[in-house]
Amino acid sequence: MDHSTGAPPASPELFAFAVRLAARAGRMSADACHGGRPSAVHEADGTEVASVDLAVEDFVRKELAAAFPADAVFGEEGGERAGASGRRWVLGPVNGTRQVTDRVPGFCFSGALAYEDEHGPAIGVISLPMSGQTVAAGRGLGCRLLPGPDPDPLEALRSGHGRLHAGRRTELTGARTQAHDIAEWPESLLTALHRRVRLVPAGGGTLDVLAGRADALVIAGPGVGYADLAPLPVIVAEGGGRVTDLAGAPVLEGDGSVLVTNGCLHDAFLDVVAESGQDDRTRAVLVDAHPAWAAEGAALAAELLSGLAPVARRAEHIGSTSVPGMAAKPVYDLQVSVADLAEADDAFDAPLAARGFVRSRYERDHVPAGRDDDPARWAKRLWTRRGGPGPDVNLHVRRAGSPNERLALLFRDWFRAHPEAVPAYARFKRELAHRTADLGSYAEVKDPVVDLVAEVAEVWARETGWRP
Secondary structure (H helix, E strand, C coil): CCCCCCCCCHHHHHHHHHHHHHHHHHHHHHHHHHHCCCCCCECCCCEEHHHHHHHHHHHHHHHHHHCCCCCCEECCCCCCEEECCCCEECCCCCCCCCHHHHCCCCCCCCCCCEEEECEEEEEEEEECCCCCEEHHHHHHHEEEEECCCCCCCCHHHHHHCEECCCCCCCCCCCCCEEEEHHHHHCHHHHHHHHHHHHEECCCCCHHHCCCCEEEEEEEEECCCCCHHHHHHHHHHHHHCCCEEEECEHHHHHHHHEEECCCCCCCHHHHHHHHHHCCCCCCCCCCCCCCCCCHHHHHHHHHHHHHHHHHHHHHHEEEEEECCCCCCCCCCCCEEEECCCHHHHHHHHHHHHCCCCCCCCCCEECCCCCCCCHHHHHHEEEEEEEECCCCCEEEEEEEEEHHHHHHHHHHHHHHHHHHHHHHHHHHHHHHHHHHHHHHHHHHHHHHHHHHHHHHHHHHHHHHHCCCCC
C-alpha cells in the first residue's frame, strides 16, 4: 500500500523516535567502518552480509521490542516477528555489503527504518552515516534532510528547517536521470531512455531527486527487496515526488523495479518504458519474499472459491509465494480444483472476466521426467490477471485427484516442511532469472530442477503419509 493523502498525520513523537533510532543505527555502521575492516559472513543461500549489518539489526530489534512490544517487526536478516497491534516496523539492510567490508564510504541504507500503520506507510527514515545526514518523512509532516550524527527531529518540525521538495521540471528531453546498476538493465530500456533523457550514474538517489539535483531515479534489473523499498512511499510523497515500479504499480506491490521522479515527469517516463518494448517485462523478475503474501494468497483463494462455487470444489494458494521466505515473481499462483474441466470452461469465463482474468492458451502441465504417464492426465485450464483489479494472479484450474493437482500441493507442502531447502532453491531461481532472456527460457530450464524436487518430495510423502 502506498502513501495515502487521506490518512491522518503520523505522530511527531513517533517520528522523532524513528529518526533518533535510525541515526543511532547509522552511527553504529559508521563506527564499525572507521574502526577497522568490517567482516562479512555467508548466509545459508550463499549471499554475503556484513557482520555489522547483523549487529545493527539486532540492536534495532531490541530497541523496538522494548519500546513497542506489541508491534510487528520485519527485517531482511531476521525475518518477521509477529505483533498484536496491527502496526509494523521494517528494517532496511546495508546497501552495498562489499563497500562496507572494503571500507568504501558509499553505503547509504544503514539505519533505514519504516513504520506502517493501519493506513499504510506512515514514517520513512534513511540514515546516510558516512555523510552524517538523515532523510526522514512522516505522513502529513513533510520530508526533511537532517544534518549531523544526532539530529533533532522535533526542532526541525517546529522550525521547518531542512524541508525537501522535488523540482518542477516538465520537459522530459534532457531530464537528469540517475541510473542505478545500469549494467543489469534490459538493452531496450537503456536505449529508449538514452535517446530521451540525460542518464548519469546513481549518486544520492532519492535524496537527489527530492533536493532538485536530479529529476528521476531508475532502478531496473534484479528486483529490490521490500525492506529497501519500505521507506520510499512516504519519503517521496512527502517530498513532492512520485514513486512506482517501472510498470506504474505501487512500489511496495510491484516487481522490485523503481521509478522515482519529481512527479511532473512520472507519466512521461512510464510512457517511454512502455514504448521501449515488452521484452524486459517478459523476463522472470524475482523479488524477496513478502510477509503479507501468505495472508493475501489465502484471501484471494477464498474469494475465488466463493465466486466460482459450486463448480469450484477447492481453492488453494500454491507456488513460490505460498512458501515462507521464498523469493518469487510478484504473481500469486492459485489452484482451483474441479470435477470436470469442460464444465469449468463454461462456468468460469464470465465471472473471471469480471475480475480482470484472461483465458490462456496453455491447457496442459509439464509431465515430470521419468513418469510413464498419459499427458492427457495433466490437462488444466489457465486464466491470468495482470494490472488489476487486484494483485497479479495465475489461476490454475485442475481436475480434483489429478496428478498435476496433487503435485502442486506436494511441492508447496514439502518446502513448507523443509525451510532449510528454501534459500538454496531461491538462489537457483535468482541466478536462472538473471541468465535467461524470457519467461519461456526460465521455465524450460527450471522444469528439470522442479522434477528433482518432486522426486525427493514423493519420498517424503510416502514416509510421512502426506495426503493433499
